[in-house]
Amino acid sequence: MQKNMTGYDINKEFNHGLIDFWYAKHSQIYPELKKLVNEGLIAYKIEISGDVLEKKVYSITDAGKSDFIEWLCQDVEIEPTPKDVFRLRMFFSQYIDRQTIIPLIDSQIKQHQKKLQRLLDTNHCFDDIPHPYSKEAGDYLVLQGAIMRENYYLDWLEKCKQFYQTS
């Protein structure tokens, strides 16, 4: 929808980029692209890199665009709260002894702080709030959401830590 891309490009955005709300492995991406071509929603042109290496550069078709916009405008029910393995662990935290649980929580805090820092570094790209309906609008909104999410999660982790420390 936003630019022509190869499967490799999509994989890079999902796994090395900043997209923090969706992902897929290349082993899922390539078959899925094939499927979308069969459905007429995307099409590709082969480009040659160097001497022989073939790149399949995909673009969205008109049918794909209208399908996508239709999907985008639908009012939908909220999803169930996503599964969270660490929340599951905390649910059973009564079975972890005190000298074990604090380092476990600290490890999560450390990792989430690192993630948050990475998001905040990216946030400097937006010196000004982008204009609605600009092409940066989506990036901006999801990045704000990601930052807010990490902050809430860290607050919760701190709460868990204090719960087991002050007793």
Add this chain to the structure above:
Amino acid sequence: MQKNMTGYDINKEFNHGLIDFWYAKHSQIYPELKKLVNEGLIAYKIEISGDVLEKKVYSITDAGKSDFIEWLCQDVEIEPTPKDVFRLRMFFSQYIDRQTIIPLIDSQIKQHQKKLQRLLDTNHCFDDIPHPYSKEAGDYLVLQGAIMRENYYLDWLEKCKQFYQTS
């Protein structure tokens, strides 16, 4: 781990109860229980309800307990941010026109407010903060996490709404 349960009980907790961090359909639960029995991690006794209805009441074995505790105490890497369809939609929000997007966001706000209210109602069960290592500790921590999550998500939705309103 906490009490003996039937597959039906587990399904009820997942789909009608308050567990807000994990779920499964009964069509997944029954085969999974069978698998765990084969692995010797759980066992069941048949109880008769009424005249003939057979209930399989499952309990965890010693092997299951030690396996579980071992899993529980492991220090693990944080998971990737879970997929979020509405975040995905907002990423592409530039393609939604103004009279459409605001009701879409409002609908999400309404649904999350309802969910939050349900969580807050449950929260009244905890007049006092439960004691760490009590059996309510896990319930308490995940409920606080769920409430914090809904609050953060509502804040983000409001931010999205304002972004598209003030322009």
Add this chain to the structure above:
DNA sequence: ACCAACATGTAAGAAGTTACATGATTTA
């Protein structure tokens, strides 16, 4: 020459959803 990155796929299996399928018990 070597290595990192570019580039594209398939196969086997695990996890999860939807639909199919059946029957008993309790409550109004």
Add this chain to the structure above:
DNA sequence: TAAATCATGTAACTTCTTACATGTTGGT
């Protein structure tokens, strides 16, 4: 006696992960 809830399963399918599999290009 009808409906809601209790109770347990299977089948087909989609989704996702891990591992297998191959070859090119660009930089040092």
